[in-house]
Amino acid sequence: MLKLSSLCLFLLLFSAIVVNAKILSEPLHEEVTPPFAGEYTLVIEGFDWGPAVNKVVLSMGETVKETNSSEFAVYASRNSNDGEISPATASGTRSVVYSYVSDAKGNRTESGEFVTLILGVSPIHPIGSPIQYFRAKGNVWIDYKLTVVQTSSGKVWNTEKDRIMPLVDQFDLNGKFKHSESLTMSYAAFAPKMVKEKAPLIIWLHGGGEGGFDPTIALLGNRAANYASPEIQQFFGDGAYVLVPQAPTFWMQGADGMTRGQTNDMYNVALMALIQDYVKSNSKIDAKRIYVGGCSNGGYMSLKLIMEHPDYFAAGYISALAYGNEFITDAQVQKIKNVPMWFIHSKDDMTTKPDETVVPLYHRLKKAGAKNVVFTYYDNVTDITGFYGGKDYQYNGHWSWIYSHANLARTDFDGSPVLVNGRPVSIMEWLSAQKK
Structure with missing residues (x-):
């Protein structure tokens, strides 16, 4: 069977959940096209061990009044042209701690067209960091991307629109x-x-x-x-x-x-x-x-x-x-x-x-x-x-x-x-x- 990238597999699994279809045992030749490809805004804050993406603001494309954090799954990838990132910290899932309806900047609202996910961060989980230390160059920004799936609707957010760094x-x-x-x-x-x-x-x-x-x-x-x-x-x-x-x-x-x-x-x-x-x-x-x-x-x-x-x-x-x-x-x-x-x-x-x-x-x-x-x-x-x-x-x-x-x-x-x-x-x- 054709080996799938971890991101492709991630998307396929959740798409399968949405349509109640089983993954076929035959080789797959095309990636699943999500029914909704949305934009997101990263929120990056400084912590004692360094910066981390601790929130992501999703553009819902419609007005919502409530949200459930258990409906969202988040996958992160980290890449850089400045040096090699170890496979263990180059990609993986992010934990969703909480979610709420918000405005475009992540401020809580009773209703709106955005949902903010609070992501778990920790000094022992470098998958949350948008920077990487390389001995030859020090700390540098890396190519940090998220793919967010709402399992109840099949919506996918995979394009960064903006970044907010509060301080x-x-x-x-x-x-x-x-x-x-x-x-x-x-x-x-x-x-x-x-x-x-x-x-x-x-x-x-x-x-x-x-x-x-x-x-x-x-x-x-x-x-x-x-x-x-x-x-x-x-x-x-x-x-x-x-x-x-x-x-x-x-x-x-x-x-x-x-x-x-x-x-x-x-x-x-x-x-x-x-x-x-x-x-x-x-x-x-x-x-x-x-x-x-x-x-x-x-x-x-x-x-x-x-x-x-x-x-x-x-x-x-x-x-x-x-x-x-x-x-x-x-x-x-x-x-x-x-x-x-x-x-x-x-x-x-x-x-x-x-x-x-x-x-x-x-x-x-x-x-x-x-x-x-x-x-x-x-x-x-x-x-x-x-x-x-x-x-x-x-x-x-x-x-x-x-x-x-x-x-x-x-x-x-x-x-x-x-x-x-x-x-x-x-x-x-x-x-x-x-x-x-």
Whole structure:
């Protein structure tokens, strides 16, 4: 018998259910043409482990008032010209958790011409991700397609019409800064809507896998878009500007490969010029409240900028620091000891080993007299929801930035709560209180 592709088989099986026909044992030479070929909109959101397609909005072609999630089956395929995706994660079914009648953007309505399916997502189910990490290129968008079948009617949706990325869509993604003829950098920028006078600026510098010229990767690769969320914006009065620059390659690139601080990198001068240009172009940014932070590669670059320009930044917030302590001089420690900084790291981080990076630096800063340096030190990085990964699920120990993006870090190195004016605070509450 002719071997069918998994997608073809999927469609055939459900078409058979609809017409109550049995699949013939004779060879099949044509794919079944669905009686209704509809369009869908993908909804993509950032999660602790990265982005996932967690909703799909179906155009029904008629007005409906109710829907049943058990009537829908969803098949996903993932392909890329940038590298090979393993067969185990290249295709498969998606679980439908719930469905409801909605408008075209997925907002619930009593009746309408659209139905939204909520899809199950999890860090252990990469079939839900529209991006893929390749060692040579980092995180890249892939060709992500869905085929949705309504078993009660035989309708099939197999054409993507649009994509919605709720937080990312609030950013200006067209930022370009030309530093020289050979160096241009992309960036994403968010501006709060209700600024009356001045608002602070939060700068986030991505990790090593999010370089390139597509800021959506820098926003979603490790959930940086969350700094524009209402949950975090509320700590900054009328809100805060958010700037997410993107390295063309990776922040730690030096003239002869990767640097951990032993040699100069090739981007810090251009990045600082980008930041200054953005501040100059946005008159409502409060120059006394500019905060810089990042993870891993971005943690390296955040510390580099603070060491080069200690009087420019009101505070730093750094996860999984990749700057080697051995390459930081005592003079540099003295130079930055009065800059408020909050470090986050996990003891089981085997990528940026804490005993070689943040632990000795923290103690050197304290010994030098730093009065406002905080270090939240986790045993490991766990599923903070207790749901998506499951009870006691552990992420890679390098991923300590999860606690920054979710605003969960609250303790110092000795386990005591961090206080501002005698009150326990989270990392974003602390950040919002820092001012030059």
